Amino acid sequence: MPRPLIDLLWRDHPDAPAGGRRGPRARVATGDVVATATRLADAHGLAAVTIRTLAAELDVSTMSVYTHVNSRDDLLVLMADAAHATVELPAFGRQGWRSRVRAVADANRALLARHTWLLDVADERTALGPGTIAKYDHELRALTPLDLDAVTQDAALTFVLDFVRASARAAVPTAGAGELAAHWPEWGVRLASYLGGEFGLAQQVGAAAGEAQQGTRDPDFAWRFGLARVLDGLAGLAGA
Amino acid sequence: MPRPLIDLLWRDHPDAPAGGRRGPRARVATGDVVATATRLADAHGLAAVTIRTLAAELDVSTMSVYTHVNSRDDLLVLMADAAHATVELPAFGRQGWRSRVRAVADANRALLARHTWLLDVADERTALGPGTIAKYDHELRALTPLDLDAVTQDAALTFVLDFVRASARAAVPTAGAGELAAHWPEWGVRLASYLGGEFGLAQQVGAAAGEAQQGTRDPDFAWRFGLARVLDGLAGLAGA
DNA sequence: CTGTACGCCGTACAACGTACAGTGTCATGA
DNA sequence: TCATGACACTGTACGTTGTACGGCGTACAG
Numbered sequence A, B: 001m002p003r004p005l006i007d008l009l010w011r012d013h014p015d016a017p018a019g020g021r022r023g024p025r026a027r028v029a030t031g032d033v034v035a036t037a038t039r040l041a042d043a044h045g046l047a048a049v050t051i052r053t054l055a056a057e058l059d060v061s062t063m064s065v066y067t068h069v070n071s072r073d074d075l076l077v078l079m080a081d082a083a084h085a086t087v088e089l090p091a092f093g094r095q096g097w098r099s100r101v102r103a104v105a106d107a108n109r110a111l112l113a114r115h116t117w118l119l120d121v122a123d124e125r126t127a128l129g130p131g132t133i134a135k136y137d138h139e140l141r142a143l144t145p146l147d148l149d150a151v152t153q154d155a156a157l158t159f160v161l162d163f164v165r166a167s168a169r170a171a172v173p174t175a176g177a178g179e180l181a182a183h184w185p186e187w188g189v190r191l192a193s194y195l196g197g198e199f200g201l202a203q204q205v206g207a208a209a210g211e212a213q214q215g216t217r218d219p220d221f222a223w224r225f226g227l228a229r230v231l232d233g234l235a236g237l238a239g240a
Numbered sequence C: 001c002t003g004t005a006c007g008c009c010g011t012a013c014a015a016c017g018t019a020c021a022g023t024g025t026c027a028t029g030a
Numbered sequence D: 001t002c003a004t005g006a007c008a009c010t011g012t013a014c015g016t017t018g019t020a021c022g023g024c025g026t027a028c029a030g
Helices: A007-008 A030-044 A051-058 A061-067 A072-087 A098-113 A116-120 A126-127 A130-141 A152-172 A177-195 A200-214 A221-239 B005-009 B030-044 B051-058 B062-068 B073-085 B097-114 B115-119 B124-128 B129-142 B150-170 B177-195 B200-214 B221-239
Strands: none
Touching: A007 A030, A007 A072, A007 A126, A007 B177, A030 A051, A030 A072, A030 A116, A030 B051, A030 B221, A051 A061, A051 A130, A072 A116, A072 A126, A072 A130, A098 A116, A098 A221, A116 A152, A116 B124, A126 A130, A126 B177, A130 B200, A152 A221, A152 B150, A152 B200, A152 B221, A177 B005, A177 B062, A177 B124, A200 B129, A200 B150, A221 B221, B005 B073, B005 B097, B005 B124, B005 B129, B030 B051, B030 B062, B030 B073, B030 B200, B051 B062, B073 B097, B073 B124, B097 B115, B097 B150, B115 B150, B124 B129, B129 B150
16 A cells, blocks of 8 residues: 555655555656556546556556555645646736736636546545645745735635636536537527517527527627626725 | 437427327326436435435336336437426516526526536437427517627527536535545645745635635625626616 | 336446566676 | 565456346236
8 A cells, every 4th residue: 555645745745754665666756657657548538537447557467556545536636736746837927916816817727728528526635735735835925915814815816716727617518419410400490489578688698698608709708708808807805 | 219309398388299099007107207316316416316225216117117218318309498498487577687687696596506417418408398389489578678680599599508507616626626636635735845835826815715715705706796797798888 | 908108127338447477688786 | 796585567257336228027908
């Protein structure tokens, strides 16, 4: 059984337990497992990260993976923290809170675009990792100009990041999209007949929104719209 | 093989195909399957909704379930639409947009509190269901006082609902929470030693936020905070 | 009465995470 | 130097999941 998760998360820290030196040298390190799993997830989605394919990719036996990682759930935490550690954290300098928040939002949007699978990792233990904590610390600084108390500052950051996550999620084709597209010719007419004249507003707005979404015209309208709303929403805190 | 999903979604509509009258009478209807699955999901989470336990609950054989539902994925869509159909859609009357939006947010919060598993259903085909469409139509009306164009109106509603979803998700203990709590005595001190004096802001704010979250003091601070931000954010659209 | 559409069911398969019981290898304490 | 024991690694096996497939019996249409 490998070291506990907390030590695996901090495995690069000087104080991290190195583990005994006995026995054969490990052919792969925990970092390799995490990196390979991340590559798989980037390429084929989180569902493609199975212990078996991961082991094959690492050229070790299936069960060998458990030498470096306690469980698949732990692995996801390690992957998430490693991903968080990759985001750049440039000092904000003299920027005002608006451009700071904008920078944070953009960075997270890019992160989630690179690693869509992060949307499917919801494990509280991620908060224990060095990458996650460093990122959190940095992002809190985006809000210091607003001079909020601690609880409010945390809530404000959560508010921003939740928007980014939702926005990123909308950009991903969800389950059943293929089915829908495949049957749309039949189902579309069927649906129209069911609807008849009812729900006119929904039909009109839905059609317009759907058209705008897949048309090349302004692909990220929703992003700019939402981010503007977020900033306007936070603006009320500036004067308080 | 049962009827296609679109017809199952609209199975209560007068024009829905009734299916032939031959063969033995069905012991359960699609609606029963959906209702039972919903009960299971409410009580034990979506993971507890397996075809086998569902069949046992309905007192039929495992494979019989597939007579009434095409697949588990389809079932989730049916469950989601049925849940959407339960929300009340009271006319807004003379209310202004602020209280309308507030009502929509509250209704969705209550819905997600009743059926937490809705957070785990992300299937685009849900949008085809009568309950979902009726709900969408109603919620769009919350924004009509703002007099937005169709695309913006849809984006604004999405903005509100995404906030509610994120808020609801935060209220649910995520995976690994048990593990975390179990090992916290050891891991807490370990983490403190790893952190040392670094990331002071994160430590301070994180501690305050964590304390406030589990303290009885103001359990839904984040909700009120976020909703206020959302409303403030939308306010900018009123004057345009 | 007969054909057939339809509800129901038992068996079986592939894939998953992972527990368990090893086997072999190497640094170390005697 | 040698025995000890820690450690990386592996094969087998179990329980669980969704569901494809084929068969069986029922009750209505002709």
